[in-house]
Amino acid sequence: MSAGTSAPCILVVDDEVDIRELVAYRLRRSGYEVLEAPNGEDALALALDRRPALIIADVMMPRLDGYELTRRLRAEPATQTIPVILLTARTQEADVSQGFDAGADDYLRKPFNPDELLQRVRAVLGRR
Amino acid sequence: MEAFAVAVLALAIANILMLILLVLRRMRLARDARRRDEVEERLRPRVLAFLEGDVLLPRLTPYEQEVVADMLGVYGRMLRGPSVARIAAYFERSGIVERELDVLAHDRKPWRRAAAAHRLGDVHARSSIPGLIGALDDDSREVRVASVRSLGRLGAADAVDPLLTAFARAQAPESLIGWALLQIGTPALPRLRAALDSPEAEYRASSLQLIGLLGDASDGDAVEARLRDSSAVVRAEAARALGRLGQPRHFAPLVEVLVDRVPAVRAAAATALGRLQARVVAPLLEVAQRDQFDVARAAAQAAAALDVEATAAAIASSPNPDHLREAVDLALIT
Numbered sequence: 001m002s003a004g005t006s007a008p009c010i011l012v013v014d015d016e017v018d019i020r021e022l023v024a025y026r027l028r029r030s031g032y033e034v035l036e037a038p039n040g041e042d043a044l045a046l047a048l049d050r051r052p053a054l055i056i057a058d059v060m061m062p063r064l065d066g067y068e069l070t071r072r073l074r075a076e077p078a079t080q081t082i083p084v085i086l087l088t089a090r091t092q093e094a095d096v097s098q099g100f101d102a103g104a105d106d107y108l109r110k111p112f113n114p115d116e117l118l119q120r121v122r123a124v125l126g127r128r
Numbered sequence: 129m130e131a132f133a134v135a136v137l138a139l140a141i142a143n144i145l146m147l148i149l150l151v152l153r154r155m156r157l158a159r160d161a162r163r164r165d166e167v168e169e170r171l172r173p174r175v176l177a178f179l180e181g182d183v184l185l186p187r188l189t190p191y192e193q194e195v196v197a198d199m200l201g202v203y204g205r206m207l208r209g210p211s212v213a214r215i216a217a218y219f220e221r222s223g224i225v226e227r228e229l230d231v232l233a234h235d236r237k238p239w240r241r242a243a244a245a246h247r248l249g250d251v252h253a254r255s256s257i258p259g260l261i262g263a264l265d266d267d268s269r270e271v272r273v274a275s276v277r278s279l280g281r282l283g284a285a286d287a288v289d290p291l292l293t294a295f296a297r298a299q300a301p302e303s304l305i306g307w308a309l310l311q312i313g314t315p316a317l318p319r320l321r322a323a324l325d326s327p328e329a330e331y332r333a334s335s336l337q338l339i340g341l342l343g344d345a346s347d348g349d350a351v352e353a354r355l356r357d358s359s360a361v362v363r364a365e366a367a368r369a370l371g372r373l374g375q376p377r378h379f380a381p382l383v384e385v386l387v388d389r390v391p392a393v394r395a396a397a398a399t400a401l402g403r404l405q406a407r408v409v410a411p412l413l414e415v416a417q418r419d420q421f422d423v424a425r426a427a428a429q430a431a432a433a434l435d436v437e438a439t440a441a442a443i444a445s446s447p448n449p450d451h452l453r454e455a456v457d458l459a460l461i462t
Contacts, residue, residue, distance in 0.1 A: 016202075018172075018199065018202050018203065018206075019206055021172055021176060022176055022179065022203065022206075022207075025173075025176040025177075025180065026180065029180060029182075110206050111205065111206050111207050111208045112206070112207065112208060113207070113208040113209035114180075114207065114209065114211060115209055115210070116208075116209070
């Protein structure tokens, strides 16, 4: 939960502005506060600063990919409990395993249904 | 000397003009990109609201319509669910599907036809399925490949027979057609099963290959029957398909095929027995020692995968131990 707000704050990380804006729009429409970052490095800084309730991250991004971002979040005491949902076009079982090994809480494959993403967000937030 | 100076001067002027032209072109491209970014930025909130079903898209200029079409194409590739239905409805209603179908059928440039085929799949326009099926016979491989991809994205059950034909005639990469049929899923299977009885061997072989990928254990008996086909290509494909979906009751028919008169069929049967973890090491060891080349190699590797100790023990008494030795080494490494 971000400080001073009642709606859970979610950080959306994707270098593709179309997808990032789409996910952000759907989340805002459902009552969440949304932060956005175009790459893993900015996301890490934002996560340390704002401590969002959840992070939705693309896997393939410049500078810091979604796996590495998740590993670094898990390594930082301040962010290690923030749940992470990875959203990616990589669909091999090995890729999914790599995501969970890095510490992700859930994994959604592109093409994705925004309704399903929202259900997973609720499920992950409900578990915490 | 004077003529040389004039030529040098002319060349210098031509170079400067070319440079100016390149700079102007670059400026124009940058201006176009900026204009496009601005339009995208301005329209994105409306497009997102449209995808969520909150608003209809406003009346657009032709340029804006082009930009929005590209944006929706991107979303069409990334999304599933109700948003995709809205994208398809927009393209159908705005006449873009009709225009792209016209390009696909009549444009003289293959890359334009291929781009149209791609876009029709991205926007999930189901009314384009007949046009895309027709494009499977296009002269350009690029167009055929794009059409196969889009038919897969559309999950076009009507396209199963034409895709099977394209598969048998190698009109597009086998893996891509296999992927498209996989996207179509269960509706593809009845047509593939029916094709097992086709009078043309290439259709029977292609359908066996695809049933091996898409089918399940219930297809085993129909596939097994094709181990006795008159075509060796079909028998080999039947053995490979059984290697993926066979059951213990298919071990004995596969062992019988280890003495098929065609080496490729014998090799496929040996590999299938290895994949199925069939406890039939003795016949495989016999083939590994008696047969030659690929067949002996496949049998040795299958035997070693099933029982590496028995295979190693056979090396000492074998008159032809090379394949056995290699198979044991491989089995121990992996």
